[in-house]
Amino acid sequence: MHRNKEETCRNEIKSYITREGMTMTEVVELLADEHGWSSSVPNLSGKLRRGSLRYTEAVELADVLGYDLVWQKRREGK
Numbered sequence: 001m002h003r004n005k006e007e008t009c010r011n012e013i014k015s016y017i018t019r020e021g022m023t024m025t026e027v028v029e030l031l032a033d034e035h036g037w038s039s040s041v042p043n044l045s046g047k048l049r050r051g052s053l054r055y056t057e058a059v060e061l062a063d064v065l066g067y068d069l070v071w072q073k074r075r076e077g078k
Contacts, residue, residue, distance in 0.1 A: 006051035013048060013061065020065050030064040 017027055024041045031037035031044070037060070047053045053061070062069050 006049075009051065009053075010048040013053075016062075016065055016067065022065070027061070027064060031060060034064055035060040 017024065024044060028039055028041050028044050032039040059069055
């Protein structure tokens with residue numbers, strides 16, 4: 001993934017965490033409890049920094065934050 005896209009995605013995910021009033025530690029604990037993730041904050045931070053978060057992991061991350069990932073068809077001309 002292009003470096004700028006990685007940074008944009010990382011910042012977007014972090015903004016959702018902040019918007020929910022949570023810390024990375026709280027998110028990682030929920031991911032570990034509910035989806036069997038490693039309880040390591042550096043592990044999640046590294047995935048976000050490298051742009052190596054898998055789609056299934058993104059779905060689980062959205063889940064613990066109370067979101068659903070939705071595919072929406074773009075309108076013509078965009």
